[in-house]
Amino acid sequence: MTLSEFDSFRPPEPARRRRQDGKRGTGRRRDNGDGSREMPMVPEPEFTSYYGRPVVKPAPWGDDVAAYLFLGGVAAGSALLGLGGQLTARPVLCRNARLGALAAVSAGAVALVKDLGRPERFLNMLRTFKVTSPMSVGSWILSAFSAGAGVSAVAEIDRMSGNRLPLGPLRKVLQAVEGPAGIEAAVFAGPLAAYTAVLLGDTATPTWNAAHGELPFVFVSSACLAASGLAMVTTPVRETGPARNLAVLGVVGDVVAMKVMERRMDPIAAEPLHQGKAGSMLKWSERLAVAGGLGALLGGRNRMVAAASGLALLAASALTRFGVFEAGLSSARDPRYTIEPQRNRLAARRAAGITGDSITTAG
Amino acid sequence: MGQLSGPTDPTADAHWEHSHPRKGFFTDTSICIGCKACEVACKEWNHNPQDGNLELLGSSYDNTGALGASTWRHVAFIEQGGERIVEARESGRALVNLGMPRIGPPTPASPAVADLAEADTTPPDTADFRWLMSSDVCKHCTHAGCLDVCPTGALFRTEFGTVVVQDDVCNGCGTCVAGCPFGVIERRSNGTVKVATSRDEQHAKHPAVPNAGIAQKCTLCYDRLVADETPACAKACPTTSIKFGDHDDMVETARERVATLHTQGLTEARLYGANENDGVGGTGAVFLLLDEPEVYGLPPDPRVPTADLPRMYRRAGMAVAGMAAAAALAFLGGRE
Numbered sequence: 001m002t003l004s005e006f007d008s009f010r011p012p013e014p015a016r017r018r019r020q021d022g023k024r025g026t027g028r029r030r031d032n033g034d035g036s037r038e039m040p041m042v043p044e045p046e047f048t049s050y051y052g053r054p055v056v057k058p059a060p061w062g063d064d065v066a067a068y069l070f071l072g073g074v075a076a077g078s079a080l081l082g083l084g085g086q087l088t089a090r091p092v093l094c095r096n097a098r099l100g101a102l103a104a105v106s107a108g109a110v111a112l113v114k115d116l117g118r119p120e121r122f123l124n125m126l127r128t129f130k131v132t133s134p135m136s137v138g139s140w141i142l143s144a145f146s147a148g149a150g151v152s153a154v155a156e157i158d159r160m161s162g163n164r165l166p167l168g169p170l171r172k173v174l175q176a177v178e179g180p181a182g183i184e185a186a187v188f189a190g191p192l193a194a195y196t197a198v199l200l201g202d203t204a205t206p207t208w209n210a211a212h213g214e215l216p217f218v219f220v221s222s223a224c225l226a227a228s229g230l231a232m233v234t235t236p237v238r239e240t241g242p243a244r245n246l247a248v249l250g251v252v253g254d255v256v257a258m259k260v261m262e263r264r265m266d267p268i269a270a271e272p273l274h275q276g277k278a279g280s281m282l283k284w285s286e287r288l289a290v291a292g293g294l295g296a297l298l299g300g301r302n303r304m305v306a307a308a309s310g311l312a313l314l315a316a317s318a319l320t321r322f323g324v325f326e327a328g329l330s331s332a333r334d335p336r337y338t339i340e341p342q343r344n345r346l347a348a349r350r351a352a353g354i355t356g357d358s359i360t361t362a363g
Numbered sequence: 364m365g366q367l368s369g370p371t372d373p374t375a376d377a378h379w380e381h382s383h384p385r386k387g388f389f390t391d392t393s394i395c396i397g398c399k400a401c402e403v404a405c406k407e408w409n410h411n412p413q414d415g416n417l418e419l420l421g422s423s424y425d426n427t428g429a430l431g432a433s434t435w436r437h438v439a440f441i442e443q444g445g446e447r448i449v450e451a452r453e454s455g456r457a458l459v460n461l462g463m464p465r466i467g468p469p470t471p472a473s474p475a476v477a478d479l480a481e482a483d484t485t486p487p488d489t490a491d492f493r494w495l496m497s498s499d500v501c502k503h504c505t506h507a508g509c510l511d512v513c514p515t516g517a518l519f520r521t522e523f524g525t526v527v528v529q530d531d532v533c534n535g536c537g538t539c540v541a542g543c544p545f546g547v548i549e550r551r552s553n554g555t556v557k558v559a560t561s562r563d564e565q566h567a568k569h570p571a572v573p574n575a576g577i578a579q580k581c582t583l584c585y586d587r588l589v590a591d592e593t594p595a596c597a598k599a600c601p602t603t604s605i606k607f608g609d610h611d612d613m614v615e616t617a618r619e620r621v622a623t624l625h626t627q628g629l630t631e632a633r634l635y636g637a638n639e640n641d642g643v644g645g646t647g648a649v650f651l652l653l654d655e656p657e658v659y660g661l662p663p664d665p666r667v668p669t670a671d672l673p674r675m676y677r678r679a680g681m682a683v684a685g686m687a688a689a690a691a692l693a694f695l696g697g698r699e
Contacts, residue, residue: 010421011421048655048657049657049660050657050658050659051422051660053428054546055545055546055657055661055662056544057431057540057546057547058541059537059538059541060540080690081690087694088694115537116534116535116536117535117536117550117577118533121515121532121535122534125514125534127515127516127532128515132511132512132669133512133514133538134512134675135513135514136513136514138514139514189686190682190687191679193683193686194679194680194682194683195679197675197679198672198675201668201675202512202542202669202671202672203512203538203668204544204665204668205541212668212671212675213675213678216675216678217678217682217685220682220683220686224686224689228693242693242694246689246690249689249693253685335660338662339662342662342663342664342665345664346663350461356638357638357641358638358664359635359656360633360634360635360652361458361634362458362461362621362634363625363634
């Protein structure tokens with residue numbers, strides 16, 4: 001740029017990034033700056049950025065939040081299995097699912113609070129109800145779910161300990177509300193599993209936002225297979241028939257929803273799902289889910305096979321959540337994933353004759 | 364809940380009953396000289412702590428890097444050669460040719476370029492090289508992504524139509540950081556910033572980093588606005604590159620200015636944020652840029668994520684129904 005003696009101290013300029021599918025940009029036409037010819041309405045996609053710095057900021061969320069995505073799913077699915085066990089007289093499945101739901105939702109809530117910038121203010125989450133904020137809606141869902149899951153699990157703990165919890169006259173109340181509490185938890189189970197997908201989708205983080213249409217289906221499927229996996233690990237096979245069914249349904253839903261999601265997303269915004277750490281996590285997640293699903297389907301009546309399949313399913317769900325989480329964060333760190341899809345959609349709208357909705361105007 | 368997208372008056376949407384005009388900035392980058400007086404004035408007025416460790420970033424004269432929790436004005440420096448200037452002029456002309464409102468016929472030849480060929484009168488803007496400087500700031504969007512997704516109500520819409528964080532309410536959940544399509548708001552870390560040892564005594568009295576752990580961004584100097592004062596950055600700007608006033612006046616000024624530049628042949632001039640039909644419903648802070656927005660680190664087609672929220676909730680509802688159906692099926696089909 002300049003020819004000064006200090007040029008050697010300049011850091012190297014960041015390499016201009018090209019499309020990674022091998023097509024090289026042809027550069028812009030520069031031969032008609034005099035306005036004698038019509039200008040191209042859709043410029044060649046050429047990616048420029050401000051010194052390669054990100055445009056949007058990644059959410060300041062650590063692995064705690066990814067862990068919560070997983071644990072919340074486990075809790076939600078477990079509450080459904082618990083209600084099923086409760087209604088179809090499968091006491092061991094019911095007990096283990098209820099305990100699993102309480103453990104998972106408690107650990108998840110602790111992880112969420114720990115991730116706050118000001119953990120001591122966590123109760124501020126409940127100072128208002130805001131439908132435009134998935135985090136606010138989710139906080140209320142989580143609270144409502146935890147109430148039901150907590151009551152039904154405490155009833156189980158009381159029963160397991162031979163009525164030794166110091167409840168006094170409250171024991172009768174507990175036993176009376178135990179069933180309704182299990183139902184209440186199951187009512188909020190679906191929303192608990194799905195709202196996290198809306199939470200991620202309702203951000204400017206390119207990969208999450210581009211996935212917003214299908215991510216809820218991925219997340220509820222992942223919740224189903226994870227909770228079923230937990231039940232298959234904890235519960236004897238004579239009561240886990242429904243859990244095995246749910247595991248298979250969850251695996252099918254997870255694999256199909258993921259494929260549909262990747263196909264419907266903006267192809268550039270989908271790239272982080274296939275690259276780096278996130279890419280390998282999601283690849284292994286699919287393999288483990290299929291393996292666990294096949295195990296549940298074919299060998300689920302064998303206690304050992306069932307437990308191994310259950311572990312595979314739990315790992316698959318955790319990898320799905322961490323993979324999607326990580327892919328989003330890395331898409332926010334690279335300006336390409338913000339700028340290129342936006343440029344492309346703007347160019348597409350202009351090509352379709354829609355010129356009134358651009359943030360950049362000539363006047 | 365007000366409107367989620369499209370043109371609207373954000374103050375009325377937030378149910379303010381008395382009518383203050385919406386306030387905003389117009390940042391005219393064509394007369395910015397990159398003095399960073401705005402950055403300094405902002406830091407001083409708002410008591411913002413040091414950001415990072417005083418590194419040299421190697422990006423022209425910009426060692427601030429980006430807007431963030433402790434940097435509410437950021438001056439971008441871009442060095443461009445002749446080739447890129449022609450590209451910018453072309454892309455600006457393409458915008459004019461799109462038939463945007465309020466545009467006269469495009470000037471066929473560029474008189475400014477012809478002038479410059481004869482006499483080298485304006486060294487910083489010759490055809491060979493130019494230096495773009497732009498003072499970036501929170502856009503105070505009509506539909507603010509950060510405000511929409513804030514779960515605690517810490518972010519609120521002021522009577523001036525701006526968006527402000529209540530420091531004592533925010534619990535640092537970080538949702539707003541991901542919700543901002545411009546990457547403005549950030550959670551302030553209590554990080555590793557060290558103050559000079561000689562000042563230890565002075566700093567021991569008050570915390571070195573106030574408001575650590577909560578989201579922070581430009582307030583459009585809310586404390587000054589309520590006292591009918593100009594925000595610190597606009598007050599400090601020596602070239603009036605940063606203008607402050609009623610939002611409608613700012614947009615009007617911006618349109619006049621871009622028209623003037625176009626008649627001078629500077630077709631690279633364009634407005635950013637002046638269109639209320641864009642993805643964020645127009646911004647409270649309007650910019651005049653001399654190249655495409657991404658060159659300045661601005662998104663080319665931002666869209667407030669909440670605009671799609673009804674669809675997301677519908678899809679989530681379908682997923683919940685699917686999950687319940689799968690569970691029912693699992694139990695009904697599983698009697699064995």
